[in-house]
Amino acid sequence: MAKALIAMSGGVDSSVAAYLTGQMGYECMGCTMRLYENDMIGEDLLGSCCSAKDTGDARSVCERLGIDYHIFHYETEFEEKVIANFADCYECGMTPNPCIECNRHLKFHTLLERADALGCEKLVTGHYARVSYDEGLGRYTLRKAVDLSKDQSYVLYMADQKTLARILFPLGDQTKAQTREIAEQMGFVNANKHDSQDICFVPDGEYAAFLERYRNKKYPPGNFVDKHGEILGRHKGIVCYTIGQRRGLGIAWEHPLYVTGIRPETNEVVLGKNEDLFTTRLEAEHINLITMDEIEGELRCSARIRYHHKEQPATVRQTGKDRIEVIFDEPQRAITPGQAVVLYDGEMVIGGGTIIS
Numbered sequence: 001m002a003k004a005l006i007a008m009s010g011g012v013d014s015s016v017a018a019y020l021t022g023q024m025g026y027e028c029m030g031c032t033m034r035l036y037e038n039d040m041i042g043e044d045l046l047g048s049c050c051s052a053k054d055t056g057d058a059r060s061v062c063e064r065l066g067i068d069y070h071i072f073h074y075e076t077e078f079e080e081k082v083i084a085n086f087a088d089c090y091e092c093g094m095t096p097n098p099c100i101e102c103n104r105h106l107k108f109h110t111l112l113e114r115a116d117a118l119g120c121e122k123l124v125t126g127h128y129a130r131v132s133y134d135e136g137l138g139r140y141t142l143r144k145a146v147d148l149s150k151d152q153s154y155v156l157y158m159a160d161q162k163t164l165a166r167i168l169f170p171l172g173d174q175t176k177a178q179t180r181e182i183a184e185q186m187g188f189v190n191a192n193k194h195d196s197q198d199i200c201f202v203p204d205g206e207y208a209a210f211l212e213r214y215r216n217k218k219y220p221p222g223n224f225v226d227k228h229g230e231i232l233g234r235h236k237g238i239v240c241y242t243i244g245q246r247r248g249l250g251i252a253w254e255h256p257l258y259v260t261g262i263r264p265e266t267n268e269v270v271l272g273k274n275e276d277l278f279t280t281r282l283e284a285e286h287i288n289l290i291t292m293d294e295i296e297g298e299l300r301c302s303a304r305i306r307y308h309h310k311e312q313p314a315t316v317r318q319t320g321k322d323r324i325e326v327i328f329d330e331p332q333r334a335i336t337p338g339q340a341v342v343l344y345d346g347e348m349v350i351g352g353g354t355i356i357s
Contacts, residue, residue: 002025002026002122003026003119004021004027004120004124004168005124006021006028006030007033007107008032008069009032009054009058009196010057010058011196012179012191013127015057015058015061016179017126017169018067019182020182021170024168028065028124030061031069031071031111032054032055033074033107034055034071035074035102035201060189061188061189061190064187078106081104081105081106082105087215090238092264093262093264095336095337095338096338097340099155100155103156107123108167115166122166123166124168124169124170125167126170126171127171128147128150128152128169128172128176129142129144129145130143130146130173131172139161140161140290142156142157142290143347143348144347145171147174147175147176157290157349157351158288159288159290160290161290208240219237221235221236221237222238222268222269223235224251224268225270226270227276232251232253233251236250238267241269242259243259243260243261243262243277243336244259244336245258256274257273258271258273259271274333278331278333279331279332280328280330280332282326282341283323283324283326283355284341285322285323285354287318291345294318295318295324297317300313300314300316301316303316305341305355309332311344314328314343316343324341324353337355338355339354340352
């Protein structure tokens with residue numbers, strides 16, 4: 001019997017994924033990744049995905065399913081690959097997506113290595129997405145979930161062919177309501193548990209305060225300027241702001257002001273009108289292509305520039321081995337360096353990369 005390692009957060013999705021994998025005939029083993037300790041992030045872990053309650057819930061589900069359960073410690077890897085990168089990006093004026101980096105480095109690399117060591121053919125997560133093999137393309141493909149309101153294909157674009165061949169997403173073909181119904185039928189302790197919404201290591205959502213604790217320093221104030229360099233006021237530190245932000249600027253002006261740029265080299269935050277946030281072009285690097293090895297010529301597709309953004313028609317060119325240029329048919333608002341741009345052909349993910357400009 002083939003073995004499967006189930007990544008379990010303690011939530012309802014990964015718990016039902018474990019159950020469904022067993023129904024497929026796999027010999028299952030549950031695990032939780034311990035990613036950080038209290039002193040690493042300066043916060044109480046209560047309510048985060050590394051809390052004692054979450055690991056207790058995951059263990060309870062495994063006991064109910066009659067499968068082994070393990071806790072694996074990856075605090076060092078998580079700090080190096082995810083938390084430090086998160087801090088570096090903010091200090092460089094970017095707005096990162098740490099969930100993507102966690103998937104890239106921890107779930108789909110480190111945990112796959114652990115699956116190998118345990119003799120597990122498959123790695124299973126509770127993501128809402130679908131993987132299948134396309135005979136015409138001769139490649140594994142990643143597609144949106146049936147439940148589009150829960151679709152997580154955007155944060156999975158970095159999965160390469162080797163990874164997709166080994167990943168199972170049992171929830172991709174069902175709705176969230178069906179997932180909760182299964183959990184209730186199975187008597188899982190977390191059947192009605194709320195979904196986590198925040199970044200796991202910043203559970204209060206106060207990014208700037210987290211960065212000051214983590215880096216053990218205060219970020220210097222500087223000037224708010226307009227696009228011509230005229231000083232409009234003083235900001236509280238560049239890590240407090242992101243492209244498109246309006247609230248919390250502390251400036252009364254004749255028209256609403258928005259963050260339109262961040263200049264770490266001069267410690268300036270650029271403010272402008274809402275219309276200044278719209279542009280048709282972006283560049284991205286650290287690309288991963290799923291449906292092809294490289295983009296030849298111009299590719300027509302749709303592109304999404306943030307998790308909750310509706311993808312828009314665009315033309316894409318590959319401008320280097322690890323870089324693409326995306327030109328949208330219509331201007332898009334607040335394209336933000338550090339976020340991912342993900343390319344779609346209908347429900348299929350073509351690939352994506354990290355926005356740099």
